[in-house]
Amino acid sequence: MSLALLEIKDVKAGYGAAVALQGISLSLRQGERVSLLGANGAGKSSIVNVISGLLPIRSGEVWFQDERIDGRPAHRIVGLGISQVPEGRLIFPKMSVWENLELGATVLDEAEQKSGLLEQVFELFPRLAERRKQMAGTMSGGEQQMLAVGRALMSRPKLILSDEISMGLAPVVVRDIYDTLLRINQEWGVTLLMVEQEAKLALEVADSCHLLESGRIVASGPADEMARSELVRKVYLAED
Ligand SMILES: Nc1ncnc2c1ncn2[C@@H]1O[C@H](COP(=O)(O)OP(=O)(O)O)[C@@H](O)[C@H]1O
Ligand SMILES: [Mg+2]
Known part of the structure; x- marks a missing residue:
């Protein structure tokens, strides 16, 4: 048993011969807001993708609510309550707002649950409600x-991983949006792990912050x- 909602223990990961994460350990408690700050290529997205099950790890462990989740398929991880707002948003441009949101809810079984959530998302983002039939790529x-955040909410997550909002x-x-x-x-x-390259923002929106450089x-x-x-x-806020 551990008190952490999410715990990453000495995780190493990479792409082919390239090492992206050189031994990352971090943990988040329920309800916490944590930011990951770092320059381009520091490994921020790799951490998020490891947690989501999109990037396999080479060593180490990832735990969520006392279950080991590394090695599990991404859709199972969404089903456990981890949802990603990916870098670059990755919405479906030729589908409507409403259809994009529905796709976020594929892990939920009940139609009633989905429509309740949809109403909650529309309440949070009135703009999406107004544009529910609009093709997403034209917004x-x-x-x-907003749609990418709304879609992440549609799986009723306990933890949201956002990447460079x-x-x-x-x-x-x-x-x-913040x-x-x-x-x-x-x-x-909902617990938040927020990747942000803008240091000022990363420090404003979170309770605590980890600074990443070259996969560490x-x-x-x-x-x-x-x-x-x-x-x-000096380096991230460019003050003298
Ligand atoms: N698909 C990929 N193939 C090869 N190398 C990659 C790939 N994605 C990321 N990398 C490398 O992994 C390192 C970390 O990248 P990334 O996690 O995307 O950093 P960040 O999100 O902080 O900009 C970088 O050196 C990057 O070039
Ligand atoms: Mg990135």
């Missing part, structure tokens, strides 16, 4: 990102402490 980047979006839109994610954390009790965690701590650390200030 703005911000609306597509801010990418390519205007700051005001990013703020709006505000909604915080509501999801506070009102629904090089600093971790409460977000306010990390914001004061010299390394983060």
Whole structure:
């Protein structure tokens, strides 16, 4: 038994000869908001994909709610309550908003459960409700990102892994989406692991933060402490 919701123990992973994760250990408690900060290529998406079962690990262990999940197929991991908002959103552009959301709910059995959730997602994102019949690819980047978050909610997750929500979006839109994610954390009790390349955001939206460099965690701590650390200030917040 462990008190962590998610626990990653000394995980190594890579692509062919390339090593992406050189021994990552981290854990999240129920209800926590944790961010992963790091430059391009640091291994942030690889961590998220390891947890989701999309990138096989070479050694180490991944545990979720006292079950070992590494080696399990991705759809089983979604079924356990882990949902990803992938880098680049990966919505289906030629399908409607409503159809995209329905696809997020394939792990749920009951139609009644799905329609209840759909209403909750529409309440969180009124923009998606207005556009439910619109083809997803014709919406703005911000609306597509909302859709990616909404779709992740449709499997009724306990843990959401979000990957670079801010990418390519205007700051005001990013703020709006993060505000909604915080509501999801506070009102629904969903635990959040948020990958963010924007250091300021990564430190604002999370309780604690891990800094990643070349497949290793090089600093971790409460977000306010990390914001004061010299390394983060100089390299990631570009202060002098
Ligand atoms: N599909 C892939 N094939 C080969 N190397 C990859 C692939 N995806 C990522 N990598 C490499 O793995 C390392 C970590 O990448 P990634 O996890 O995507 O970093 P981040 O999300 O922090 O930008 C990088 O060196 C990257 O070039
Ligand atoms: Mg990435």
